[in-house]
Every structure is written in C-alpha cells, then in structure tokens.
Amino acid sequence: MxxxxxxxxxxxxxxxxxxxxxxxxxxxxxxxxxxxxxxxxxxxxxxxxxxxxxxxxxxxTYVDTPAHRWADGADLTGVGLDRLADLPGIVVRVPAGTRAVDRPLLARTRWRGGRCCCTPAGPRTSAPTGTPPPTRRT
Incomplete structure (x- = not known):
C-alpha cells in the first residue's frame, strides 16, 4: 500500500x-x-x-475545537478540514482512573504536536465531578 x-x-x-x-x-x-x-x-x-x-x-465521535476550552477560540467552522483529515496519528490508551489527557500523559507516548490523537472511549464507572483546568494553550 x-x-x-x-x-x-x-x-x-x-x-x-x-x-x-x-x-x-x-x-x-x-x-x-x-x-x-x-x-x-x-x-x-x-x-x-x-x-x-x-x-x-x-x-x-467528536472534535474538541479551541472554542471548547477558550471563549475566544475557533469553533468547528473556523477549523479547516486540512487540520482534521489525512493526518499522521496515534492511538493513546488512557489508563483507568485518568481524569485528563494532558501533556505529561502524552509525553509518555509517541505523540508529537501536529498529529491526530485518538483516545478510544471505554466504559466509565463514575460521573465526572469537574473539569480539570487546561495545562497550556496550544
């Protein structure tokens, strides 16, 4: 191929x-x-x-656009298709009990900026109690 x-x-x-x-x-x-x-x-x-x-x-399956975290961030209409398709990517398996996919978690993987990061959904055992703050705007 x-x-x-x-x-x-x-x-x-x-x-x-x-x-x-x-x-x-x-x-x-x-x-x-x-x-x-x-x-x-x-x-x-x-x-x-x-x-x-x-x-x-x-x-x-959905896309978290910048507007999801930041009031002045672009929503889906402001994100070009070239930023969403035909990208190098990696599947990151998130350990049970993890509250956020953040830079420290990603640093332990092969993920690098500019790649698609897919975190497969799985069964959850408890409802979220809050949203962790973003670590840094990228």
Missing part, C-alpha cells in the same frame, strides 16, 4: 438513550415528521419521514 493513503473511520453509532457519560443526558432519537403525517401536507403519493436527534455535543 505504499504511496496510498489510508483513512480510518472513527465514528460511533448514536442510539436513543445510549450512555454518553454517566450523569449526562442521553441522546433522544425520534421522528419529527412521520410518513403518515407527511401525506396530509404534500401531493398525493408523496410521503417521507424526517428524524430528529437531540443530544449534547460530546456524544459519539
């Missing part, structure tokens, strides 16, 4: 009522418009369904 890039799909399935983090609201996946209800509003023979998803932003 020399010379060819490999893109890895990292998405998680989002389902109604799934646990994002203990104590956080679960996503709600419902119908906003049913096929039956659509028939009353459109031409004969025309019907469709429109789903509705209500969830907090930290559900499934």
């Amino acid at each position: 020399t010379g060819r890039r490999r893109l890895v799909e990292l998405s998680h399935v989002i389902s109604d009522g799934m646990t994002t983090l203990p104590g956080w609201p679960a996503p709600r996946v419902t119908e906003w418009l049913t096929r039956e209800a659509s028939r009353a509003n459109y031409a004969p023979g025309t019907e469709f369904q429109v789903g509705r998803i209500e969830m907090i932003a930290n559900t499934g």
